[in-house]
Amino acid sequence: MVTETIKIAKGLSIASPWPALFIEKENMLIVSDLHLGLEDEQESKGIHIPTSIFPKIVNSVLTPVKDLGCNEVVILGDFKHEFGKPSEAEWYSVKKMIRSIREIGAEPSIVRGNHDNYIILILKEMNVKLSQPSLSINGFTLLHGHLELGEKEEKAKHIIMGHEHPSIAIKDDLGVKHRFKAFLNGEVGERTITVLPSTSPLACGSDINETLQKDLLSPILQKSPLNDLVPYVIEIGTAVKRFPRLGSL
Secondary structure, three states: OOOEEEEEEOOEEEEEOOOOEEEOOOOEEEEOOOOEOHHHHHHHOOOOOOOOOHHHHHHHHHHHHHHHOOOEEEEOOOOEOOOOOOOHHHHHHHHHHHHHHHHOOOEEEEEOOOOOOOHHHHHHHHOOEEEOOEEEEOOEEEEOOOOOOOHHHHOOOEEEEOOOOOEEEEEOOOOOEEEEEEEEEEEEOOEEEEEOOOOOOOOOOOEOOOOOHHHOOOHHHHOOOOOOOEEEEEEOOOEEEEOOOHHHO
16 A cells, blocks of 8 residues: 655644655654564563564555655654564564665664663664654654653643553444544644554553543653544554544544
């Protein structure tokens, strides 16, 4: 499927049908929460994943990069999954992803997330830029979302973040619950907040329309009025659909 852009703010679009954003002026793709190595952790616990998810993650990043002609890919944290020193599988996957992005003419950079301990070892080796706690690009403040806003970030007019892995839970006529990954976007006080879904198929995250606000993962979202945020539900590789604002669900 050819990547299409769905404009959600001035200069910012969803790269549909992928879990990615596109900053037009910078020709930049933004993704979040790849959690490379999560599949191997599940296998170590005896949870067998029938089909490898790594190629799906790679495809979710590379396809919009190629279709939109991006020259930079920013990963908003949790590039890898293990909190501690990278396992051999994580080390391989992270390096493979970096090489794959570069092979199609784009340059990767990372905004550090809470799972990215020790990642500087890999990034230094491969000469990949690491920003922490945030990165300012063309009026947007890019961060992971696991920390309280610092003095600089408090002044941001538009925050783009990950960490929460938002999803929407919907019951059908039989009472069966279905979960869909989602972008969130809208005005929160005097700023705009855009939250990306996780890129990893295994990281489903918070049912944002059913979870108590105090139980959300991000301290930013715990303290923000969320009713006016608009979910854009995504079936990765298939479609993105705008839903009514959270306060109406």
